[in-house]
Amino acid sequence: MKTNWTLTIDCADPAVVARFWCTALGYTEADPPSGWDTWEDWLTALNVPEDEWNDGASISDPDGILPSISFLKVPEPRTVKNRLHLDLQAAGGRAEPQHLREERIRAKAETLLTAGATLIREVPMENSTTLDHLWLQDPEGNDFCVV
Known part of the structure; x- marks a missing residue:
């Protein structure tokens, strides 16, 4: 059930x-x-x-x-990295052209940065310098990614 x-x-x-x-x-x-x-x-x-x-x-x-x-x-602050986080799927998937994926990721991230998010790190694709996703935190430090 x-x-x-x-x-x-x-x-x-x-x-x-x-x-x-x-x-x-x-x-x-x-x-x-x-x-x-x-x-x-x-x-x-x-x-x-x-x-x-x-x-x-x-x-x-x-x-x-x-x-x-x-x-x-809750009274206690966050003290360690989240073990569970949301991935905001803004890019449209790996079948999309890389320049378009990156444009969409950065546009979504910019909206969220304006709303109070913090950029933690740009994460490249494995063995590459091409952007895979952005790791951000919400206004209270909860991790999430824009992919």
Whole structure:
């Protein structure tokens, strides 16, 4: 039997990280629970103190196809390289001409750098100087690649 799932990213500021990933993935803020016009209305009805409203965030694929992603506030900072990361597939695949692949990778990365990402390293193809992908981090240092 299939198990439904979402991806959860631990972070210090869920709202900031969620906004970044909306830009990166073309996602939108998740809708509030059914019957509520806004998240604020829902949180108020549940008597959640306002200083806890940024303890979590959720984003979703506007087409409803891809998994949702949640962001959970945690007290500890990230201390080691992620063992799991997202690859944003911007290039169109290895069948595309290399100059076009690189142009697409760099264009996507530029958008993300403007949104708060940090470039860690340009990664060449094995035994080559030709760009394979870019290794970046989101505003809180979570690793991802643009390929």
